[in-house]
Amino acid sequence: MKPTNDNIDVFRRTLLSWWQGNARDFPWRHNRTPYRTAIAELMLRRTRAEQVVPVYNAYMEANPTLEDASQSAIDTTEALLYPLGLRWRAQNMTDFVRDARSRYGSDLPTSIDELKSLPGVGEYVSAAIACFAGDQSVALIDTNVARLLGRVFGLPVTGEARRRADVKRLAERCVPDLNPGEYHYAILDFGALICTARRPKCTSCPIAQYCNFAAKG
DNA sequence: TTCCTGCGGT
DNA sequence: ACCGCCGGAA
Numbered sequence: 001m002k003p004t005n006d007n008i009d010v011f012r013r014t015l016l017s018w019w020q021g022n023a024r025d026f027p028w029r030h031n032r033t034p035y036r037t038a039i040a041e042l043m044l045r046r047t048r049a050e051q052v053v054p055v056y057n058a059y060m061e062a063n064p065t066l067e068d069a070s071q072s073a074i075d076t077t078e079a080l081l082y083p084l085g086l087r088w089r090a091q092n093m094t095d096f097v098r099d100a101r102s103r104y105g106s107d108l109p110t111s112i113d114e115l116k117s118l119p120g121v122g123e124y125v126s127a128a129i130a131c132f133a134g135d136q137s138v139a140l141i142d143t144n145v146a147r148l149l150g151r152v153f154g155l156p157v158t159g160e161a162r163r164r165a166d167v168k169r170l171a172e173r174c175v176p177d178l179n180p181g182e183y184h185y186a187i188l189d190f191g192a193l194i195c196t197a198r199r200p201k202c203t204s205c206p207i208a209q210y211c212n213f214a215a216k217g
Numbered sequence: 218t219t220c221c222t223g224c225g226g227t
Numbered sequence: 228a229c230c231g232c233c234g235g236a237a
Contacts, residue, residue, distance in 0.1 A: 045224075046221055046232080087232085087233070124222070197221090
């Protein structure tokens with residue numbers, strides 16, 4: 001369907017209605033402080049959410065606060081993060097928590113500009129913290145979201161769709177003023193469970209009747 | 218083989 | 228704009 005305001009509203013309502021019965025539950029979706037959200041987001045990039053759960057729980061048990069995290073040795077962190085791959089993340093997370101602790105004390109900011117100045121924090125992670133911990137209506141655009149919006153509204157999704165201006169504008173228009181966190185959990189869950197990269201489950205998709213991609217078969 | 222709530226260096 | 232990172236699951 002075309003990305004008109006009315007269609008975007010239909011999309012949001014259908015998505016949230018589906019989410020009511022299909023929400024995934026993750027530990028970082030509870031008690032959403034900036035610190036807990038940031039650690040989760042750093043672990044989640046290019047990594048499946050289910051895979052992150054045990055590592056996140058272990059990390060939080062070892063480092064309940066930002067101050068604890070800033071004092072933990074890099075070797076300990078490296079061992080904890082090993083199952084997630086991307087081993088440079090151990091150094092990165094260590095730099096992040098130490099820098100954050102020294103600059104902001106006991107808790108992190110939720111402004112995107114301040115967050116982005118921290119090591120390892122870019123477009124996506126800063127927006128995620130601002131949204132989930134700060135309740136700000138900013139757009140989260142990962143490969144999942146870009147693919148899903150592209151399919152539904154008929155924009156090309158090849159290559160680096162995330163960075164394209166039209167995809168970004170569409171994503172921003174879709175974010176609701178109220179409860180942006182729930183909306184983004186819904187769209188992430190929908191991308192992971194229904195609108196998958198390969199073999200999307202169009203036959204059980206509540207949006208298929210409106211969707212440009214499903215219509216094409 | 219591809220893909221996973223990306224980022225930083227070039 | 229492009230590329231490497233990386234273990235694990237599908």
